[in-house]
Amino acid sequence: MRLSQYPINTAKETPAEAEVLSHQLMLRAGLIRREAAGLYSWLPMGLRTLRKAETIIREEMDRAGALEVIMPVFQPAELWQESGRWTEYGPELLRFKDRHERDFVAGPTHEEVITDIVRRDIKSYRQLPVNFYQVQTKFRDEIRPRFGVMRAREFIMKDAYSFHVDAASLQQGYRAMYDAYTRIFTRMGLDFRAVRADSGPIGGDVSQEFHVLAASGEDAIVFSDEDGYAANLEAAEALPPMEPRPAPRETMTRVPTPGARTIVELSRMLEVEPSRCVKTLLVEGSEEDVVALVVRGDHELNAVKAQRLPGVANPLRMAGAERIARATGAQAGYIGPVGLRGRVYVDHSALALADFICGANEKDMHLTGVNWDRDVGAVTAADIRNVREGDPSPSGRGHLRMARGIEVGHIFQLGSKYSRPLKAAVLDESGKEVTLLMGCYGIGVTRVVAAAIEQNHDERGIIWPEPLAPFQVVLVPLNLQKSARVREVADRLYNELSAQGIEVLYDDRDARPGVKFADAELLGIPHRLVVGDRGLEAGRLEYRYRRDSENTEFAAGEAIDFIKARMR
RNA sequence: CGGGGCAUGGCGCAGUUUGGUAGCGCAUCUGCUUUGGGAGCAGAGGGUCGCCGGUUCGAGUCCGGCUGCCCCGACCA
Numbered sequence: 001m002r003l004s005q006y007p008i009n010t011a012k013e014t015p016a017e018a019e020v021l022s023h024q025l026m027l028r029a030g031l032i033r034r035e036a037a038g039l040y041s042w043l044p045m046g047l048r049t050l051r052k053a054e055t056i057i058r059e060e061m062d063r064a065g066a067l068e069v070i071m072p073v074f075q076p077a078e079l080w081q082e083s084g085r086w087t088e089y090g091p092e093l094l095r096f097k098d099r100h101e102r103d104f105v106a107g108p109t110h111e112e113v114i115t116d117i118v119r120r121d122i123k124s125y126r127q128l129p130v131n132f133y134q135v136q137t138k139f140r141d142e143i144r145p146r147f148g149v150m151r152a153r154e155f156i157m158k159d160a161y162s163f164h165v166d167a168a169s170l171q172q173g174y175r176a177m178y179d180a181y182t183r184i185f186t187r188m189g190l191d192f193r194a195v196r197a198d199s200g201p202i203g204g205d206v207s208q209e210f211h212v213l214a215a216s217g218e219d220a221i222v223f224s225d226e227d228g229y230a231a232n233l234e235a236a237e238a239l240p241p242m243e244p245r246p247a248p249r250e251t252m253t254r255v256p257t258p259g260a261r262t263i264v265e266l267s268r269m270l271e272v273e274p275s276r277c278v279k280t281l282l283v284e285g286s287e288e289d290v291v292a293l294v295v296r297g298d299h300e301l302n303a304v305k306a307q308r309l310p311g312v313a314n315p316l317r318m319a320g321a322e323r324i325a326r327a328t329g330a331q332a333g334y335i336g337p338v339g340l341r342g343r344v345y346v347d348h349s350a351l352a353l354a355d356f357i358c359g360a361n362e363k364d365m366h367l368t369g370v371n372w373d374r375d376v377g378a379v380t381a382a383d384i385r386n387v388r389e390g391d392p393s394p395s396g397r398g399h400l401r402m403a404r405g406i407e408v409g410h411i412f413q414l415g416s417k418y419s420r421p422l423k424a425a426v427l428d429e430s431g432k433e434v435t436l437l438m439g440c441y442g443i444g445v446t447r448v449v450a451a452a453i454e455q456n457h458d459e460r461g462i463i464w465p466e467p468l469a470p471f472q473v474v475l476v477p478l479n480l481q482k483s484a485r486v487r488e489v490a491d492r493l494y495n496e497l498s499a500q501g502i503e504v505l506y507d508d509r510d511a512r513p514g515v516k517f518a519d520a521e522l523l524g525i526p527h528r529l530v531v532g533d534r535g536l537e538a539g540r541l542e543y544r545y546r547r548d549s550e551n552t553e554f555a556a557g558e559a560i561d562f563i564k565a566r567m568r
Numbered sequence: 569c570g571g572g573g574c575a576u577g578g579c580g581c582a583g584u585u586u587g588g589u590a591g592c593g594c595a596u597c598u599g600c601u602u603u604g605g606g607a608g609c610a611g612a613g614g615g616u617c618g619c620c621g622g623u624u625c626g627a628g629u630c631c632g633g634c635u636g637c638c639c640c641g642a643c644c645a
Contacts, residue, residue, distance in 0.1 A: 012606065013580045013594065017638060027579095037637070091569095091645070108644090143569070143643070150645095157645055209645090218644095303642090315642080407645060444645030479603050514605035521605095532604060542604095 003493075003507045008045055010519050020216055022364045022453035022477065023148030025462050029522050031449075038145025038153030045523065046151065046449070050156070053448050054135050055331075056187050056467060057158045058496040064180040066131040066160050070115045073137055077103030079112040079274060083421050087236035094141045106139035111418045111440060114161040117426035118436065125165045126480060128426065129173050133160035135445060137311040149451045150406070160441040163419075165428055170413055170437040174206075177411050177441040181210050184443070185408070189465025190452060193403075196220045197233035200507045206413035210443075211405025212451040222387055226398025228267055233402070234304040236387045237394040240348035250355040250369030252338075258364040261333030263297040266366060269358065277357040278333040278350045282319040282327060285311050285343065288561050290319045290327045294337050294346040296353065306384045313345050334359040337376045342381040346372075351381050352402070406451040407444075414438045453524075463526030471505035473497060474525035476516045478532035489541075490531045493559055500560060502567070521546070528564060529559070 011028045018024040026032045031046025042050055058068065077095070080086035085093070086105075094106040109111070114132055122130065138157045145153050162173040179196065185192040197209040209232055211221050220233035231237075260266040267274045277297030283306065283463050285291040291312050295301055307316040321331060327342065328335055336358035350356075351372060360367045364398045372379070385472050391400045419425070419436040428434050449468070456463040466472065475497070477490035492508045505525055513532075520528055530542040530551075540553045543562065554562045 009578085009595080010606095011595080012580060015573085015579065016581095020640075090643090138645080140644070144639095144641095146639085157644070159645090317642095359589095410583045410645065442645050447645055482603075510606060512603055512605085514607080516604095517604085530604080534604070 001503075001505055003505060003510050005506075006044065006330050008043075008523075010522055011057065018148060020147045020454070021148065021457060022150065022450040025457060025522070026148055026450065029462060029524070032141035032149060034148075038142060038151070040149055040152060040154075040446075045470050047450075049449050049464070049468050050446065052468050053188065053445055054156075054158070054468075057135065057184055057445065060180045060184045061133050061158070061160060063183075064131070064176050066133045066162075066180075069114075069134050070116075070136060070215075071107070071110050071117075071134055071140070072090050073107055074104050075110075075113055076160075077105060077377060079116055080421075083112050083418055083533055084429060085112070088193045092140050092142065094139055105212050105223055106141075107136075107155075108138055108140040109442075110134070110136070111414075111438075112160055112162065115422045115424050115438070118161075119419075119422060120450065122163065122424075122436075123426055125197065125426050125428045125434075129162060129164045129169050131160055131162040131173060133158060133441075134267060148450060149446045150454075152446065154444040155447065158443040158445055162439040162441070163424070163429065164437045164439070165434055167437060170415075170439055174224065174413050174439050177439065178208065181409050181411065181441070181443070187467055188448065188452065190448075191221065191455060191469050192408070193221060193230050193405065193514050195223070195405070196235050198232065199406045199434070202259070206415075209405075210409035211406050211413075212408050212448070212455055213403050213405055214451065214454040215404055216454050217406045219405045219407055220402055222400045222402050224393035224395050224398040225401050226393065229393050229395035229397070231394075233386055234302065236400070238348065238383050238385050238387045239392050239394055239507075240381075240383075241352040243352070245352050245372075247373035248354055248369075248374055250371075252367055252369050252371070252375050254360055254362075255368055256364060257334075257366045260364075260366070266357070267297065270368070272357060272365070275409075276353070276355075278346075278353065278361060280337055280340075282324050282335060284313040284317040284319055284323070287311055288342050290323050290342065291336075292326070292337060292340055292342065292344040293384055294344065294350050294358075294379070295385045296347065297357075299349060299388070302384055302386045302542065304495060305382075306345075307476060309345055309382060309384070312345075317388045322501045326475070327527040330359070330361045334363055334365060334427055336361055336367060336370070337379065340377070344377075345382040345384055346379045346471055347385045348381055348383060349385065351379070357531075373456055406454060408445070408448045408451050409441075409443045411441045412439060414440055453558045457524075461522035464524040466526045470527050471503045471525050472567060473502055473527045473529060474505045474520040474523070475505060476507050476513075476520060476528060476530045478513050478516075478530065481510050483533050486531050486533060489536060489556065493529065493531065493541075496560055497563065500564070502563065527563060548567050 008030045014024045015027050032040045041256050076199045139154050142153050164170040183358045192212050194208050194210050197207040202242045222236045223230035260269045263274045263277050274297035278294050281293045282290040307314040355369050355370045358370055389402045394398050416435045419438050424436045452468050453462050477486050480487055491553045497504045526546050529545045539556050541556050
């Protein structure tokens with residue numbers, strides 16, 4: 001591609017609207033343009049990368065035996081009413097009426113449609129298992145679209161759905177997708193990790209996320225330093241402490257703590273470690289008014305774990321001041337488990353404390369020397385905290401380390417969540433009707449592109465992993481307009497490289513060298529070839545890999561072999 | 569949705585305090601010079617100052633309302 005005929009517009013200045021790096025670079029490099037909040041156009045340079053990602057995904061999905069389809073973006077409300085999600089999904093589901101006043105949705109995902117197809121077309125166990133996938137535009141009316149293409153309202157997703165007669169087949173299909181995803185992200189040259197995810201109401205170990213590791217990632221992920229255990233922080237299990245709880249030594253004492261409403265203030269005032277305190281959080285209950293959740297002062301509550309507990313409202317809601325006053329007679333900051341009525345869940349680590357400090361359920365008062373069995377009524381032990389770096393791994397081997405990740409893929413074993421309400425069933429070998437089991441598997445294609453940039457950039461711009469780069473080679477002739485020799489060599493190189501099937505971006509613009517270098521680096525093209533009079537005097541060309549800071553010179557006649565050797 | 573902020577050529581901003589008919593840098597176009605790290609000079613084009621209403625002889629500026637966008641918290645690929 002001759003850059004003189006490719007209308008790119010790079011910008012030196014960062015648009016004010018862009019907060020995260022990938023968004024800034026995508027705008028500056030002219031890969032995307034914003035039309036409205038969370039709605040983006042993909043310009044030619046950006047689309048090339050998007051297509052590369054799609055191609056890798058298609059090849060690996062096909063290789064795994066999945067079959068490509070395209071389903072409608074807009075879907076009839078009836079299907080969503082049938083699955084129950086018309087009422088469950090909430091305002092993120094964009095709904096609208098057509099001219100006949102019929103209800104439709106803009107599809108945020110396609111379980112209903114694919115299940116409708118399968119229930120009509122798949123009648124026999126002989127046709128199973130089957131896996132359908134598509135690369136399609138999705139629409140989710142996000143409360144707050146942000147980070148450019150990373151959390152857009154309209155985005156491109158590869159979604160796949162597998163159908164099975166039994167659990168063993170589902171597990172096999174799921175495993176095949178796990179392997180396909182691993183190949184996909186490996187081929188893309190991304191540093192990623194598959195982690196256990198919160199499996200939601202389905203339960204069991206049936207959901208994993210694929211995260212691209214990047215310091216700017218929105219999700220915290222944890223992994224063992226000794227084995228393959230990895231999980232989303234939300235889903236990472238915290239093991240109960242090994243040591244038995246010490247025997248009580250102190251007597252319970254009321255101490256005035258005026259103004260100490262937080263653990264930090266409390267521990268400072270009493271000159272004790274936060275880990276000697278417990279904090280008691282009141283959340284709304286599903287049956288009772290409030291439920292108490294107790295964690296150690298230096299620990300954080302894990303909302304996903306907590307909202308799964310019996311009696312706790314899901315989603316988790318912190319109790320308001322009024323409910324707190326009604327339940328304890330005190331206010332937030334001075335709540336404690338002593339004398340508390342109703343359901344109390346205590347995190348294992350908090351339960352391992354003796355002689356601890358907690359709120360006295362009285363303004364400006366705390367209790368010291370508190371002990372569970374002696375001073376507190378019946379409580380339930382539970383895992384309700386976030387794990388921390390250094391905690392023992394739930395796998396039993398090693399300790400946990402933490403990293404930030406960007407979720408680019410998610411695989412689920414759904415079971416019969418959709419097939420049951422939509423009545424998708426086949427006849428098995430014995431002629432008996434069985435409800436299908438289903439798996440679903442998503443990759444955020446547009447998000448992968450942004451994540452690749454988050455993970456691979458420097459102060460000069462993008463550093464594309466080679467498999468995703470819009471062009472493989474950027475050819476930079478210097479003084480092209482004046483030097484016949486440079487033009488002759490550069491034109492020939494462009495033609496020869498192109499003839500070899502190499503994607504070359506030929507910067508034949510009448511621009512100064514600095515402009516061309518800066519753009520080549522901003523665009524992140526992996527291999528740069530420079531043709532200049534200075535080098536040609538000695539019969540040499542210059543090469544630089546985007547990640548390197550030094551040039552390599554080589555004989556002009558060996559250009560094709562030289563480049564091909566570096567492209568592997 | 570709650571809280572905070574912004575809205576002025578394509579982009580980044582000043583001008584608003586104290587009302588007087590819109591300016592700077594980048595980008596774009598033309599010419600000349602320049603050509604190994606975002607050039608110089610000369611010239612040019614481009615803005616109903618987010619929208620509606622009000623105050624005023626006069627509003628980018630003051631007042632009222634609306635809209636859009638960005639940032640911080642609960643959802644997701």
